[in-house]
Amino acid sequence: MGVLIACSTVAVLTTIGIVLSLVFESLQFFRMVPVTDFLFGIHWSPQMAIRADQVGASGGFGAIPLLAGTFLISAIALTVSGPVGLYSAIYIAEYASPRFRAVVKPLLEVLAGIPTVVYGFFAALFVAPLLRAGGESIGLAVSSESALAAGLVMGVMTIPFVSSIADDAITAVPNALKEGALGVGATRSEMIRQVVLPAALPGIAGGMLLATSRVIGETMIVVMAAGLTANLTLNPLEAVTTVTVQIVTLLTGDQEFDSAKTLSAFALGLLLFIVTLILNVIALRIVKTYREQYE
Amino acid sequence: MPASAMENTQPKVHILDSAKPAAKMTIEHLTVFYGDKPALHDVNLKIGSNRVTALIGPSGCGKSTFIRCLNRMNDVIPGCRIEGRVKLDDEDVYAPGQDVVNLRTRIGMVFQKPNPFPKSIYDNVAYGPKIHGMCETKEERDAIVLRSLDRAGLLDEVRDRLRAPGTSLSGGQQQRLCIARAIAVEPDVILMDEPCSALDPIATARIEELITELKEHYTIVIVTHSMQQAARLSQKTAYFHLGRLVEEGDTETVFADPQDERTRDYVMGRIG
Amino acid sequence: MSEIAEKKLRMAAIRKKRHRAETRFRLFGMAAVSVGLIFLAVLFAVVLFSGLSAFKQTVIHLDIPVEASGDNYQAMVKLSLRNAFQDVTSRRHKRELYALVSSGAAYQLKDRVQAAPVLRGTMVSIWVTASADVDMAIKGETPRLTDRQLAWVDDLKTKERLKTQFNWRFFTGGDSREPELAGIAVATLGSLFSVFVCLALSFPLGVLTAVYLEEFAPRTRWTDFIEVNINNLAAVPSIVFGLLGLAVFLNAFGLPRSAPLVGGMVLALMTLPTIIITGRAALKAVPPSIREAALAVGASPLQAVFHHVLPLAMPGVLTGTIIGTARALGETAPLLMIGMVAFVVDLPETILSPATALPVQVFLWADSPERGFEERTIAAILILLLFTCLMNLTAVLLRKKYEIRW
Numbered sequence: 001m002g003v004l005i006a007c008s009t010v011a012v013l014t015t016i017g018i019v020l021s022l023v024f025e026s027l028q029f030f031r032m033v034p035v036t037d038f039l040f041g042i043h044w045s046p047q048m049a050i051r052a053d054q055v056g057a058s059g060g061f062g063a064i065p066l067l068a069g070t071f072l073i074s075a076i077a078l079t080v081s082g083p084v085g086l087y088s089a090i091y092i093a094e095y096a097s098p099r100f101r102a103v104v105k106p107l108l109e110v111l112a113g114i115p116t117v118v119y120g121f122f123a124a125l126f127v128a129p130l131l132r133a134g135g136e137s138i139g140l141a142v143s144s145e146s147a148l149a150a151g152l153v154m155g156v157m158t159i160p161f162v163s164s165i166a167d168d169a170i171t172a173v174p175n176a177l178k179e180g181a182l183g184v185g186a187t188r189s190e191m192i193r194q195v196v197l198p199a200a201l202p203g204i205a206g207g208m209l210l211a212t213s214r215v216i217g218e219t220m221i222v223v224m225a226a227g228l229t230a231n232l233t234l235n236p237l238e239a240v241t242t243v244t245v246q247i248v249t250l251l252t253g254d255q256e257f258d259s260a261k262t263l264s265a266f267a268l269g270l271l272l273f274i275v276t277l278i279l280n281v282i283a284l285r286i287v288k289t290y291r292e293q294y295e
Numbered sequence: 296m297p298a299s300a301m302e303n304t305q306p307k308v309h310i311l312d313s314a315k316p317a318a319k320m321t322i323e324h325l326t327v328f329y330g331d332k333p334a335l336h337d338v339n340l341k342i343g344s345n346r347v348t349a350l351i352g353p354s355g356c357g358k359s360t361f362i363r364c365l366n367r368m369n370d371v372i373p374g375c376r377i378e379g380r381v382k383l384d385d386e387d388v389y390a391p392g393q394d395v396v397n398l399r400t401r402i403g404m405v406f407q408k409p410n411p412f413p414k415s416i417y418d419n420v421a422y423g424p425k426i427h428g429m430c431e432t433k434e435e436r437d438a439i440v441l442r443s444l445d446r447a448g449l450l451d452e453v454r455d456r457l458r459a460p461g462t463s464l465s466g467g468q469q470q471r472l473c474i475a476r477a478i479a480v481e482p483d484v485i486l487m488d489e490p491c492s493a494l495d496p497i498a499t500a501r502i503e504e505l506i507t508e509l510k511e512h513y514t515i516v517i518v519t520h521s522m523q524q525a526a527r528l529s530q531k532t533a534y535f536h537l538g539r540l541v542e543e544g545d546t547e548t549v550f551a552d553p554q555d556e557r558t559r560d561y562v563m564g565r566i567g
Numbered sequence: 568m569s570e571i572a573e574k575k576l577r578m579a580a581i582r583k584k585r586h587r588a589e590t591r592f593r594l595f596g597m598a599a600v601s602v603g604l605i606f607l608a609v610l611f612a613v614v615l616f617s618g619l620s621a622f623k624q625t626v627i628h629l630d631i632p633v634e635a636s637g638d639n640y641q642a643m644v645k646l647s648l649r650n651a652f653q654d655v656t657s658r659r660h661k662r663e664l665y666a667l668v669s670s671g672a673a674y675q676l677k678d679r680v681q682a683a684p685v686l687r688g689t690m691v692s693i694w695v696t697a698s699a700d701v702d703m704a705i706k707g708e709t710p711r712l713t714d715r716q717l718a719w720v721d722d723l724k725t726k727e728r729l730k731t732q733f734n735w736r737f738f739t740g741g742d743s744r745e746p747e748l749a750g751i752a753v754a755t756l757g758s759l760f761s762v763f764v765c766l767a768l769s770f771p772l773g774v775l776t777a778v779y780l781e782e783f784a785p786r787t788r789w790t791d792f793i794e795v796n797i798n799n800l801a802a803v804p805s806i807v808f809g810l811l812g813l814a815v816f817l818n819a820f821g822l823p824r825s826a827p828l829v830g831g832m833v834l835a836l837m838t839l840p841t842i843i844i845t846g847r848a849a850l851k852a853v854p855p856s857i858r859e860a861a862l863a864v865g866a867s868p869l870q871a872v873f874h875h876v877l878p879l880a881m882p883g884v885l886t887g888t889i890i891g892t893a894r895a896l897g898e899t900a901p902l903l904m905i906g907m908v909a910f911v912v913d914l915p916e917t918i919l920s921p922a923t924a925l926p927v928q929v930f931l932w933a934d935s936p937e938r939g940f941e942e943r944t945i946a947a948i949l950i951l952l953l954f955t956c957l958m959n960l961t962a963v964l965l966r967k968k969y970e971i972r973w
Contacts, residue, residue, distance in 0.1 A: 001869070004779035007772050008790075011797045011843070014836050018807060021814030084599045091596025098373055106963060108603050113890075113959045114610070115897025117926040118948050121933045122610060125941070159603045176410035179368065180473065183406070184423035184480055185399035187585055189592035194422070199413050210802060217804020219900035220926075224933060244806050248903055251813065269810040273803065280802040284795075397582060428581035429574070 022273055025266035032260040033061045038267060040064065044230035044241075046250060046261045061264055063271065065230035069240030073151045073222060074215045076236055080155025081215075082208060085162025090192055092163070093170045112160035120224030123153035128225055135237065143227070145239040150225040154218055158211050165210065165287075169203025170196055172291070202290040209283035213276040219244040243268050319344040319484060319514040320365060325379035327360055327369070334360045337379070338540045340533055342484075347506060347515045349529035349546065351522060353566055356535040358518045362486050365516065366402035367395050383484070400427055402484040403477035408493045409469035411461030411476070416453050419461040419472055420444060423480035439479055446512075447475035448505050467498025471505065478513070485509065487517040491524065503528055522562055526550050534558045614949050621946030624734035624747065625697040625705045627668055627723060633680055635688035640673040640680070644695070651728075652719060663716050667723075669696040671748040696736070697729070699746040699939035705731060708938060737946065741912040742928070746939025749932070751947050753911045757827050757922030758896060761907075764831020764918060765838055765895050770888055772835075773842030774877075777884070780843070781850040782872050801840035808837050809904025817905060824906035825921035833901045838891040845887025849880035882969030886962045893958035897951065899926040925951045 030038070041062020088108065092101055128149035135142030142148070173196050181191035197204070227239030228249060250265040318341040327335040335357045342348050350358040360369070367388060369375045381388040388398060400423070411419050420440045423429075430436040440457075444450040449471045453464070461472055470490055477485055487506070491499040506515060506528055519525050525532050526546060533543035534555070542549060542558045553559040560566045631647040648664050649655065655664050672695035679693060680686050697705075701720055704710035710717060723729035740750025776797075784790040812833035816822045822829050853876050861871035877884075902908065908927050915922035923931070925947060932944040 001783065004775050004783060007775040008779045008784070008793055010772050011776065011800055011839060012793055014800060014811070014839070015796050017815050018803070018811045021811055021819075022807075025814060084602050087596050087599030088603060091593070091600050095593055095596055096600075104600060104604070107607060108600075110956065110959065111603055111607055113893060113897075113955055115899065115926050115929075115951060115955060117897070117899040117929050117933075118610075118952065121929060121944060121948065122613075124933065126613065156603065156606045163603075174410070176406055176408050177412065179371070179404075179406060180410040180412065180476075181422075182368065182371065183366070183399060183404035184426075184476060185396050186422075186426055187396055187589040189589045190426055190585070192592075194426075195412050213802055214804075217806065219804070219806045220930065223900075223903075224930065244804070244900070247806055247810070248900065251810075252903055252908055266810060266814070269807055273807050276802065276804055276807075277799060280799050281795075284798050284802075394582065394586075396585065397579075426585070428578050 018273065022266055022270040025263055026270045029260060029263035029267045033264070037061060038063055038264075042232055044246070046246070046264055061260065063243070063268065065232040066241060066243045066246055066268070068232055068234070069147065069226070069230070070216055070242040070244075072147045072234055072236065072240055073154065073226060073242060074212060076148060076151025077154035077158060077215045078208070078212060080152055081158035081162045081211060084155070085159045085211075086166050086204065088159065089163040089166035089170060093167050094188060094192055094196075108160045108163060111156070112164075114157075116157065116218065116220040117224070119153050119157050120220040120222075123149050123221055123225035127153055140237060142237045143239040145225065145227040146237050147226060147240045148236040150222050151236065153225065154215055154221050157218070157221065158215060161214065162207060162211050165207030166200070166204050169200035169207065169290070172203065173199045202286050206283045206286035206290065209279050209286070213279035213283065216279075217244065217272060217276050219248060223248050243272050247272075317344050318342060319384065320516075321380075321382040322365075323380040323382070325361070325364060325377070325381060327357075327364060327378075328376040329372070330374040334538055335364075336538045340540060340543060342514060342516060343531060344514050345510055345512075346530040347510050347517060347528050348531045348533065349525035350516065350518045350533050350535060351520070351525050351561070352535035352541075353561065354520065355537075357538040358535045359488055361535065362488055362516055362518050365484070365486055366399050366404055367393075368404065370395065400480045401482050402486060403480060403482035405470070405473050405477050405485065405487045405490045407489045409466055409473050411464070411469050411472050413460065413462060415458045416444075416461050416464070416472060417457040420475050420479045423476060427480060429480065443475040443479040444472075446478055446509070447471045448501070448508075449475055465498070467494050467501055470494060470498070470502060474502075474505065474509075478509070482513065484514045484516065487515065489518050489520060492520065499524075522550070534561065536561070611952075614945055614952065617942065618945035618949040620706050621737060621942040622734050623706070623731045624736065625702040625729065625731050626694040627697045627701075628692070628694050628728040628730075629668070629672075631676060631691045631693060633676070633687055633689060633691050638677070640676045644668060644672045644676060652722075660715065663713055664719065666698055667701055667716065667719060669698050669745055669747045671696050671743075671745065694730075694732075696747050699937060701729075702747055703938050703942075705729070706942075711938070737943070741914060742910055742923070742931070743912065746935075746937050746943055749940070749943055751925065751928060751950060752914055754923045754925045754928035754947070755950070756915050757830070757907065757911075758924040758926075760827030760915065760918045760922065761830040761834055761902075761924055762892060762896055764828055765834035766888070766892060768832065768835035769838040769842055769891070773839050773888070774846055774884055776839075777843045777846030777850060778872055778877065781847045782876070783868070797840045797843050800836075801844060804900075805837060805898055806900040806904065808833050809901030811836070812901060812905045823919055823921070825909045825911070825923075826919045827907075827915065827922050827924075828918040829905050830902050830907050830924060831918070833905060834895040834898060837898065837901065838888075838895050841891035841894070842884070842888050845890070846880070846884045849883025849887070850876060852883065853879045882965055886966045889958050889962040889965070893955045893962070896958070897926055897955050899924075899930055902927050903930075925954070 038061050042064045043060060043062045044065045045060045092105060096104065128144055128146065131146060131149050132142045132144055177195055177199060178191055181195040186194070222242045222245050226245055227241050228245065229239070229241060231238060231240050233240060247265045247268050250261060320342040322338055322340045325335060325338040326333065338361060350362060352358050363369045364377060364381060369377065377389060383401065387393065412422065417440055420443050421436055424436060424439050430439055441450060444453065449468060452468060461469065464472060491502055494502065503524065506517065509515060517528065529546045531544065532546040532549040534541050534549065536557045542553060542555045549558065550562055553562055629644065629647045629651070631643050633643060645665055648668065649661070652664060655661055675695050676691065676693060679691065700711050704712055704717065704720060712720065720729065736748065737750045739752050740748060741753040743749040780790060780793065812829055816829045816832055817824060857875055857879060858871050861875040862868070866874065902924055907923055908931060909921055909923060911921050911923055929944055929947045929951065932940045932947065
């Protein structure tokens with residue numbers, strides 16, 4: 001029994017490990033760069049800080065452009081996966097024949113099982129050039145590492161995630177409610193839009209929050225398809241960089257552990273962890289209360 | 296149960312009194328399958344206008360399946376197949392061009408468990424008229440909502456909280472709200488599938504009272520597992536047994552002098 | 568009367584509109600489903616179409632005069648090329664000629680000679696790997712060869728001294744700077760080692776935790792806390808686990824960089840929540856009557872769970888484990904953090920030797936500008952997808968087969 005209890009604490013130890021390691025390294029970083037500069041600075045160029053003649057690192061560690069880039073790509077991804085995932089779930093749950101469902105549902109799950117590095121490769125080698133060529137043909141300058149390419153592919157990646165959560169939420173709506181709507185002569189789409197979706201809304205909202213947290217933390221697609229240079233813009237055709245991209249670039253290759261450059265990755269990691277944690281806690285709570293409501 | 300009795304599919308029909316009203320719905324040779332399993336076998340029944348027809352029988356006898364065939368709610372169930380004919384007035388309910396949406400505005404339904412939408416009381420009742428475009432102005436809509444609530448005997452209880460959620464009402468009130476929702480689209484027929492099975496006796500009495508009033512305006516078909524309720528409410532009773540319509544006729548006759556052995560067993564409380 | 572007729576007409580018109588909206592809505596649904604399916608189809612089409620060619624490799628047949636002594640195999644290969652095309656004299660043309668075969672050719676010759684020293688001083692007839700540019704040209708890509716080189720290639724082809732054969736090296740070789748020499752063996756072994764470590768840690772830990780939480784744990788604030796914790800861990804970005812591995816396993820514990828052991832440990836922490844959550848669901852699905860029956864014949868609570876309940880829940884537990892492992896196999900980001908992104912040529916011997924992993928190899932090659940690497944990247948993706956799809960399929964089948972409705 002003691003063994004069982006010990007095992008169950010591993011999960012807690014993991015969380016403590018994450019928090020401690022992130023906080024510890026971040027504190028070291030904030031000794032070199034003030035927190036406010038990090039959180040509100042609009043200039044990100046960590047490479048400059050390793051030059052010996054650079055006094056301190058002020059001005060080079062503003063996270064705002066990274067957050068903006070992360071936000072931009074996440075917004076594009078969710079614009080794709082939100083409606084597409086939701087409509088897929090609706091079609092599969094309410095319209096598809098059992099045979100169609102039996103084939104298509106696992107196929108969409110395959111989409112969820114594809115490693116993200118494959119999506120990244122696809123975004124960089126096929127989607128980005130395609131967008132670039134498409135943009136050129138209508139006279140638009142599209143960066144070869146545009147936020148759009150990364151965002152679109154990330155959106156496709158999260159379709160099955162959104163659709164499976166939406167599916168759960170929709171099927172949890174009691175049949176009695178659906179029949180009530182059909183019984184007064186609603187069409188199926190009216191039933192879904194006016195009765196099922198409002199009732200399933202909390203579940204779907206929770207799912208979208210989880211998807212958001214996932215998109216924000218997604219790494220490989222943006223590492224491979226988004227840019228490296230911080231660029232404060234909301235134009236989806238330009239290259240932007242994200243928090244995760246910077247963590248990877250800062251920490252791959254050789255590193256000394258006392259440089260602000262390396263340590264800044266942990267500060268970014270802490271930021272990422274806090275944001276996703278908040279999203280997860282809210283989302284899980286919403287989903288849980290929603291589930292209890294119909295159980 | 297003797298096998299010979301099972302073979303006997305022709306229901307015994309009592310000779311009805313001369314004041315026989317016109318049939319609102321006519322069901323001819325209705326057979327229903329769920330996948331390969333037959334659920335109803337060759338049912339023939341006429342449902343009279345402006346009266347209450349009660350469908351009784353032991354559970355699993357097909358009475359719920361039957362009532363859901365009348366407004367095609369069975370369409371929702373995958374693998375459900377229907378043979379025979381169901382007519383509303385002179386119109387075939389299962390005709391190829393039949394608009395189910397329109398059909399269900401003419402044949403409303405009240406379900407076993409009260410199922411108000413998670414909307415306000417007002418919106419619950421206004422939902423049908425709104426989607427069907429029955430009212431052009433807000434005044435018209437208000438009028439429909441108030442009239443329906445009034446007819447469902449709920450208006451006095453909810454007049455000052457029409458914006459409260461429908462789910463905040465008690466079970467019996469919720470069921471009356473569902474009745475109000477059904478009559479708001481001005482149907483000819485109201486189908487009720489065990490509308491009181493989830494309610495306490497007082498709420499049940501209230502609904503029964505309401506049903507008796509409603510038959511002045513509507514044709515009502517009610518499935519019930521309570522023979523007393525069928526006896527109290529209905530003018531006509533049909534007894535279903537194992538997917539067959541065994542006996543139908545005036546309620547009094549069916550209960551006082553059942554012709555079929557199975558009906559007799561059921562009304563005497565020997566099966567069920 | 569006419570008012571009623573008018574209203575009926577109006578309602579009929581509205582109904583027509585509503586039916587059109589219904590059709591539209593349905594089409595939206597179908598379109599949405601198609602988006603996912605089309606992407607999937609395109610992805611697999613691309614991977615199959617451009618990845619399969621990497622399993623073929625162009626080789627060139629050379630007759631190489633091996634010196635009786637001396638080990639300059641590079642020079643011997645060059646000499647044999649000059650012998651084959653004796654009209655080549657200028658230095659620039661010679662360089663172009665040498666570029667036809669891979670730099671690995673000398674090693675192939677060396678291996679052959681060292682395995683059979685009797686070959687010294689004779690003419691050795693050997694198929695050597697062609698350079699990536701030749702390989703690409705043979706496979707129909709726009710050639711990056713000069714016209715002269717193309718003429719030589721044609722010449723070799725007509726003399727049947729050039730052919731394509733199955734590319735064993737892709738499966739047995741480590742990484743290389745030359746696309747034609749690069750293989751996925753290091754990455755595959757690294758992945759296997761990591762996944763093995765991951766399973767060895769996360770499966771027992773996960774199952775025991777699930778058993779404790781579902782069967783024994785009293786509902787206290789502590790167990791509630793553990794539960795919230797696990798649910799949250801399942802949604803923490805994978806790269807954060809990588810940061811944990813870097814700070815704790817590498818810097819604090821001083822474990823070696825680039826080692827599959829560390830990779831496996833990080834992956835185990837990521838997989839743990841999945842196994843616990845699915846494990847608990849599987850345990851919950853076992854009806855209490857089984858437990859009560861075991862207890863009634865005098866089994867201890869521990870025995871009841873481990874002898875009776877857990878075996879029945881095993882298919883569900885395994886399904887969750889396989890899905891979690893498949894995800895771990897495809898995971899890249901945390902491995903980048905702990906240095907499994909490296910140029911490794913030699914096969915890892917233990918779980919402490921430096922290695923990469925399949926998805927990391929994909930990432931590394933995808934960055935290389937050479938055309939030859941693109942083909943290999945896609946081939947590596949093909950292998951990776953094969954593994955993950957097989958695992959997911961197993962999970963689906965397992966779930967289907969043991970789907971018991973209690």
